Amino acid sequence: MYLLHGRGDSMSAWTQVKSRLDELVGSGEIPPTIAVMPDAPWSSRASWYVDSAYTGSPDTQIPPGRPVETAFLKDLVPRIDATYRTIADRSGRAIAGYSMGGAGALRYVLAHPDVFGAGIVLSPAVYFPLPPSDSSTREFGAFGKGKDPFVEATYLKLNWPAALKSFAASGLRSQLFLVVGDDEYKNPKPVDATHDLDFETHVVFNQAARVPNLTSELRIVDGGHDWDVWGPTFAEGAKYVFQYLGKPPATPMQAAITGTPGEDRAGGIATDASGNVYQAVAAAGALDGQPYAGGTDVALIKYRADGSREWTRSLGTGGTERAYGVAVDADGRVVVTGYTNGDLDGAHAGNTTDDAFVAQYDADGNRRWLTQFGVPGVADRSYSVAVDGTAVYVGGYTKGALAGTNQGDKDVFVARLDADGRQAWVRQAGSAGEDKGMAVAVSGGSVYLGGMTGGSLGTSAGGVDGILTRYTSAGDAVWLKQFGTAASDEVWGLAADPAGGVYLTGYTAGDFAGPSAGDKDVVVARADADGVLTWRDQFGTSGNDKGAAVAVDPGGAAYVGGFTDGALGSPLGKFDGVLAKYSPDRTRSWTRQFGTADDDAADAFAEANLYLTVTPAGTQLSGLTGTDVFRTRFTTDGANTLP
Structure with a gap:
């Protein structure tokens, strides 16, 4: 299971789930699991886990972007499979993330169903169709091109609706476990109310429910954008996704x-x-x-x-x-x-x-x-x-x-x-x-x-x-x-x-x-x-x-x-x-x-x-x-x- 951290955080944020994972494995509620916690320092720790085409600009102090998604899929995943005793295919891989990492986990499950069979998506920092004007999504070059740190066409290409469309054409089956707190940050501008993350997460769930082969669960819990929400629901999500992983390919009924x-x-x-x-x-x-x-x-x-x-x-x-x-x-x-x-x-x-x-x-x-x-x-x-x-x-x-x-x-x-x-x-x-x-x-x-x-x-x-x-x-x-x-x-x-x-x-x-x-x-x-x-x-x-x-x-x-x-x-x-x-x-x-x-x-x-x-x-x-x-x-x- 790959664990993606949020913007500004590091891989160490995920260490707090170690004891809970041990309990789940020890009780037999999930199988023995290797937890991979990649650190994502690029784009001032705001890479959104995508390949950035931003080259930097002398007018800003934002460093050039990096091909994070390619490195993750082409370098990290094969290295883990070569080094550890994994099930080296999608049936043995899940991905989880919170906030920016939730957006990354959502994208990886939808855009790369051949790699990941399930995802736990906690308070994902996703916006439809575009992020509000004051969103940090626009600031750090993840969705930029050339000298421009944010290009709308790039965001639309990499955002979850485009990935959802490609998933629907894949013919593969995956699971999503979506979580959001009921006390998420409320955008002060009424025009941006639809960009509150509780609303945005509902939109993801609503649209995912209409896609064949994509099974989704949504949990709305008491709390905000923090580990009081993510900790308990991550454990529930792990039990949910692991009931699907590791299963032999199913044969359609006669x-x-x-x-x-x-x-x-x-x-x-x-x-x-x-x-x-x-x-x-x-x-x-x-x-x-x-x-x-x-x-x-x-x-x-x-x-x-x-x-x-x-x-x-x-x-x-x-x-x-x-x-x-x-x-x-x-x-x-x-x-x-x-x-x-x-x-x-x-x-x-x-x-x-x-x-x-x-x-x-x-x-x-x-x-x-x-x-x-x-x-x-x-x-x-x-x-x-x-x-x-x-x-x-x-x-x-x-x-x-x-x-x-x-x-x-x-x-x-x-x-x-x-x-x-x-x-x-x-x-x-x-x-x-x-x-x-x-x-x-x-x-x-x-x-x-x-x-x-x-x-x-x-x-x-x-x-x-x-x-x-x-x-x-x-x-x-x-x-x-x-x-x-x-x-x-x-x-x-x-x-x-x-x-x-x-x-x-x-x-x-x-x-x-x-x-x-x-x-x-x-x-x-x-x-x-x-x-x-x-x-x-x-x-x-x-x-x-x-x-x-x-x-x-x-x-x-x-x-x-x-x-x-x-x-x-x-x-x-x-x-x-x-x-x-x-x-x-x-x-x-x-x-x-x-x-x-x-x-x-x-x-x-x-x-x-x-x-x-x-x-x-x-x-x-x-x-x-x-x-x-x-x-x-x-x-x-x-x-x-x-x-």
């Missing part, structure tokens, strides 16, 4: 891609007893020759057990249709659910707000029935579906009085539809906060609904909590459980346990089943028929990790799918899919990280878009990849194959 030229989304996946697979897609255009009504239509696709496509059926209006779940009953009838803001069933003329819909098809693709329901003028969405031998159950949320008085904002609902698609019953529950039903499952003759609440449906643990409710098949409420931590906790997936009860997955931002790895972690738990969590697990990285779906095979092994922007394996893109297998004794057997260079299994807003189903050959998953939808398969031992 997957079949479905999509249109527009922005498509996954909408569910399920399998029948013969191994046929059904996939739902929210298609932003015509798919497989099916009629396209506009907006996004729901496409339901059947694949044979050998992976070949048997048929595709579409549902659409001129508005928006999204699918959020697919299920298949024992007789091979397939059900898809989601929402529409049009007149999908022909009985809701003039509708422009979200209504839930449920449609059933036979094994040959003939639609048996379609049901649309909701409260006029407000949003109602169905997010999940489960079936038993005689009925269909869906769960979601309503902003109205779908089955009782709305308690405020969104309320959860669960509904039963009989074999002919008619609504048998609907149940609604809510708090004064936001409540959503995200997953439904049928187990042992009971109906379970999982989700989240922003209020108190039971006893609040603080923040947003997960919820789990149980109903009889007749719609009688048996119990409602609310659980979580003082932070945010949500249930996103449910699956029936052959032994009774249900498995659930989602995420926590706290210590739900153990110490948090940072930000959000995947949660997996089992609840018995009384709603008692008999077992729970939590895993993740320092980044954003969430469980989205869970399925259980006939032998009792559970498979949990989700996404991460960290390194649970070898990262490929900003968001990757994650699949973990739990053996029947609830030991985590393996974890796989999979994806492409695009966002996979989640959208740009970190909303999960991943579904999974258990097949005789293992598991199949469907999710978002870029603007299309993937379908991939994992064997029971974790090998990734084409579906």
Whole structure:
């Protein structure tokens, strides 16, 4: 790890992190690390670590500039690799810097991704598009040419936006850990307020977040432009970047891609007893020759057990249709659910707000029935579906009085539809906060609904909590459980346990089943028929990790799918899919990280878009990849194959 000092400082400033690095290595939080602290005395210790074309001038006392960047890359790095036992490629190199050194670290990661795989950027002295008139960036010749100590064209050429553009074209993957204090120096001129370093660091983070293959974290902490900010966050940054470094090159997942030229989304996946697979897609255009009504239509696709496509059926209006779940009953009838803001069933003329819909098809693709329901003028969405031998159950949320008085904002609902698609019953529950039903499952003759609440449906643990409710098949409420931590906790997936009860997955931002790895972690738990969590697990990285779906095979092994922007394996893109297998004794057997260079299994807003189903050959998953939808398969031992 190369450590760049700030303007006016020397390499000795970094010696204060030595003991903290020793602690991190000793605890196993980072691997054994060589810290390189180069001294940069050129340009009156204001070189900004770039190659200067300034030759000096008799009118100033500023010494001529030097090719600092070239010396660093061509002389120093090769010398270190030749002298010490390093990993002599980008996968083994990180760079960190504060203030001027932060600007240097940012430039080196972006402009030279072939050399550095990650960077810790502390209060970077960067300015967009140009530094303010009184900035020291203009004074010492780093961005000069000839006798002029500062040339705007030179600064623009060497500044981070130009380097960011070149990084985007490199095809390489890197990580940035950005830090700034909330008490940074405030420029006295209102016109220069956008050059305050807290603002400038936000701009860097905002733009970096839009670049493929560049994963970024931003920390805003209490403090100013000093080591009270840099010391603690440097240690956090070291743990963050080292989870990516030293990993073997990742191989993109084996997957079949479905999509249109527009922005498509996954909408569910399920399998029948013969191994046929059904996939739902929210298609932003015509798919497989099916009629396209506009907006996004729901496409339901059947694949044979050998992976070949048997048929595709579409549902659409001129508005928006999204699918959020697919299920298949024992007789091979397939059900898809989601929402529409049009007149999908022909009985809701003039509708422009979200209504839930449920449609059933036979094994040959003939639609048996379609049901649309909701409260006029407000949003109602169905997010999940489960079936038993005689009925269909869906769960979601309503902003109205779908089955009782709305308690405020969104309320959860669960509904039963009989074999002919008619609504048998609907149940609604809510708090004064936001409540959503995200997953439904049928187990042992009971109906379970999982989700989240922003209020108190039971006893609040603080923040947003997960919820789990149980109903009889007749719609009688048996119990409602609310659980979580003082932070945010949500249930996103449910699956029936052959032994009774249900498995659930989602995420926590706290210590739900153990110490948090940072930000959000995947949660997996089992609840018995009384709603008692008999077992729970939590895993993740320092980044954003969430469980989205869970399925259980006939032998009792559970498979949990989700996404991460960290390194649970070898990262490929900003968001990757994650699949973990739990053996029947609830030991985590393996974890796989999979994806492409695009966002996979989640959208740009970190909303999960991943579904999974258990097949005789293992598991199949469907999710978002870029603007299309993937379908991939994992064997029971974790090998990734084409579906």
